[in-house]
Amino acid sequence: MQLKVAHNAYLNDINARKKGNNDMQQPLTNHTSWTSRSQALRTRLLPLYIAAFSQGLVLWAPIEKVFLRSLGFNQATIGLMVACYGSLIPLFDLASGLLADRWSRKGILMLSSLATMINALLGGLSYNIPTYLVSTLFFGVSVALASGTYESILYDILLEETGHGLAFAQRLSHVKQLNSLALLLSALAGGLVAVLLSPRLAYFATIPLGIISLVALLTFQEPHLHHTEKRTSFVSHVRAISQILFQRGKFLRTISILLATSLLLSAVFEFGPLWQLALAAPVGLYGIANAAVLSAGGAGSWLAARLTFTKSTNVVGMAGLLVASSLALVVVRNAMIVILAQGILVAGGVAVNTIFTRMLHDSLPSEVRTGAASGVSALSSLAFVLFALLFGEIIQHAGIFHAGWMVVGVTLLAGALLVKGAHQ
Template identity: 40%
Template sequence: MSVVDVVGGVGSVRRIVAQRLAPLQVAVALQGFLLWVPVEKLFMTQIGFNARSIGLMAAAYAAVVPLLEVPSGILADRWSRTWIMVCASVAVMLSTLIGGLSTNVATYIVAAMFLGVFFALNSGTVDSVVYDVVLEETGSSEQYEIWIGRVRMVEGGSFVLSALAGGVLAAWTSPRVTYFVSIPFVVAAVAAFFRFDEPRLHRATEAVALRRHIALTFRTMIRQPGMRRAVLLAALTALVSQAVFEFGPLWLVAFAAPAALFGPYWAALVSTLGIGGFLTGRLNLDRRAVMLVLAVGAPAASIILAWTHALAAVILAQIVLALLLAIVGIRAGKLLHDGVPSNIRAGISSGAGTLAWILFLPFSLAFGSIAHAYGVNRAGWIMAGATVLIAVLLVASIAGPPAPAEPEEFACQDLVELLTDYLEGTLSPQLVETLQAHLAECDGCGEYLKQFEFTIAALHQAGRGSQLDKR
């Protein structure tokens, strides 16, 4: 079905991709329309939270995520990514309901733990299905950043609208009401997910035993330096992004910002997800100059956030930092997906998310304790340090292609770059021998080759079918 449309022209392909992703975009928008998010910290202070207990709450759901994230990613690869997204919606629905009913810290922490389940199930799933849809319909991943950027734009728009509406609703009624009004939107998201035509690339290869699948997923993440770097970049970017959204409002609380400012502030902050997606589709992230701007701008914004005591400068620094991290996060996701086959893609992406939450656990405890004892500005230097590490990894990712590897050091990324030449028979005999030796030892690259050959065969078949139709 989809491969036939590939030969119909670029415009036709774009329409097909847009049609396939439309239900997913609707579902993501509805799932993100949580009216309680912009006033959550205000509501939490009303039921007894302080900076230290907020850090404890963040650590509680951060502890839940690593337990479920990689298993849910592997389950999505072996079972159904649509059903995993539906289960994630159920988890956020339960979190919203329990949160709205909470009257004390302990009960709200239970709600936060269900939110952790949502983060675990949702992590890596949406970007994996977008990547596979693009790959199925176009035969390459070149347009992935454009389409995931559009999904993030829709998601960001939903966040902005819900932030503005949530602030108004909380002012008219109470922060607690925003929780209950959010539930119908999540129910509608479930219905939209069921209308999504899930890609099937992750089922194109022969199923392997669960134990081997798990081993392949973890081995792919840790055995190659380039993949380890991409995983760490994705994890640290997710960590700092989560910290900005989780602890950013504490600056407003500390500086006694008026309650009316929380809604517009949160709307501006979450709009960076959509704007970041839009800019990613317009920027050429393969250009070194663009990546260097990101590598310099993010640490600069985080340092200003930790240093300044001016409320306007704090809000601006948070917005700039969140925007740059949104772009870096999409880039890191592409680096991850480009190096792995579809049948372990969600598992690998979830692995990066797991690492992010493992790091977020001590980060949130430390941030909360330092903010409680010395203020949020002092705690902000932890965020600045993590952002500097992101910049270092980002620069490393654009430092240029590695030197030609020796046969025994032949890496998975080398195979990805040489695969087309290998199939076309244009490689030197020595490189062919080296590549075949790597294929014999690496299960991940063997699966990747099978998937690549499957796509090429389907495209050839589609081309023949198109020619017959013209006759």
Template identity: 25%
Template sequence: MMVNNVNKLYLIIFFHNLIPAYVIERLFWEQRGMTVLMVVLCEIIYAVSIIIFEIPTGVFADKIGRKTLLAFGAVLSVFEFIILLFAYEFWTFALVVFLAGISSACTSGAWNALLYDSLLTDKKQESFEKIVGRMNSLDFIASLLAALSGSVLAKYVGFEFNYIVSAASMFLGMVLTLLLKEPPRNRQQRKNEKSQSAFMVYVRKSITFYKTNPKVVTIITNAMGIAAFITYLDEFWQLYLDEIGFSVLFFGLFSACISLARIPGNLLAAYLLIYFKAQSIILFILGITTVCFFMTAIFPGVIGLSMIILIFLASGVIDPVVTGFLHHHGSSEIRATIESVQSLIESIITFTVGIGFGMISSSFSILSGFLFLGVISCLFFFYFLEKGFVKN
């Protein structure tokens, strides 16, 4: 029964996010000599590595199996934390994010493709959004536990110990990944894969899918815009707290609040889709994101922190809604590839936004960087509104 895959995926995502290193990551990097601009350059390297490997890994996942790509990505994730323990130069951090980009590319298409086909085998695909929401919630619960323990460990044991614990957690996730089972393909799918084994066949089929579904393209583009903005909020909230005068001990509590804020949206996403269209949900969240970024920059302090939490609260709905929308419209033979294209769109947006964010934050302050994100989010909002999908 493929239900065993789902249970293993629950455990994998828990250990993959039980990473106490994340709560002090920016401070650890800063301690090792990494400036904000250097960190943004690493984010760009990360985005470029995803751009390079996203489509090939998606195709390989569809051709040779999703488990194989997930296992390879899990191995790379373990090495990332081992390397970071010995990282003191920019190039070592750049190597880590490059490997992280490959790992993310291996996972992005294959993870949900394996989950959806596992549910499809048991004729339970209608529960996909609900399962994704639960997995994301488990992700944030693990992050919460890691944050609460990580800040204490960082204060009393040292930053390096957090990375040792994180490497061990990633190793457990890797072992569980190796125990997954590849969902069976039906006879027609296997026939198609044998007759259309060329790499470009999968790419052309994916491009055709997006060309014939313009609404999917617009929804994904704007949702990935939100994801890109939140990437930089996720990466730099620690520097925001540091700039407004909070102690590192508060970082764990605030990180826990962020994780808790993301849970309700993930759990409610499947139910919201009963009453609202996906495009209406995304437009509403774009509006909230825009206002909150402006407020965070203009009112640093308690109001700003509240706005950050509100952004994460609203954004929790995005992943289950968009991922479900994509997979319900896609076919199994290119399921990983079309999601890789989605991740590619996000990486391009992240890359583009990151250049402006990094230059402004380095030249002025992190508050100016958040103001910049608010301006870009506002542009996405009016672009999406102009499309008029909510009226259709």
């Protein structure tokens, strides 16, 4: 209801400006007002953009798998590690979403930056498997705290500043592009640090970047739409989120597609380098491969702001592209083609996920926005824990290419949901 009223107000503003074309002063006044609002929005979002960019600068990411080998990890224990921190994410995800709605979304993001710094510190100090597993728990906490929070803040800022959320996909794509750019730069810089100095130093060098994120968030003006409504009890809050998450019909389809695409992206980001290991790719190719996949995320964000699924041809084309790319992971034995396929999966997955994230927030009231978004993320994390455990076992006994059929299955599910929705 809130979004509908805001959208009508936006349309009324557009109509009022059109009617003023016969008046020489009115268009100038409206244009000035519109420009002023746009400038205010950009100024308000700048610290958030800086924080997102800084949090994306994870210098240890491109060399982690190589570093893990030096600590004694094998493919099975890597899968166990992913499952360990992944098992914490759903709990912290939902809890942080509830806390963000009832306390401060800005505060939750600051805690996320702090957890990122602790993760990097413990990772750099690790000389054995147990110590590194502890560090990954803080990484899981960091991911959980940030999950759903950036997008909720963005949507409510747009409601406060413009009265509608029509530009949400575009603004969210800006955040994701900045994050992808940061990951791309950290992939290149992290690789250089590892080669020229030490892989361990890449962990320590990530800590100052977390400090930059904290400073940026301190200057950020948080939206307060989620505090304007009458405060409800904790039980009522949880009940409202549960009712939203398990609605039938179109809302359930939206959540299902978000789950499938999140699972796809997590699989590629977490296990993608294992294809290079299996193909005995040169060490220098790891940084390039990681950079290519991460830049594909930025391309997917750019595409999301321009792609529409109102045409069935776009839907079928996207579904077919995802399935075809996933098949390349099980039948192709060329490292460059595999990297290209992973990039396409990431670009397509990010685009679809961003579009359906907007659809999700269009249906959410502000007072439960972060909690509901975090609930979806928690469900995705639970699914990935099970996925990672099974994926690791298949790798250990049959190899990465057989395990790749699990990725094919996920893309088939996402594609089927997309096509089914297009025909409804």
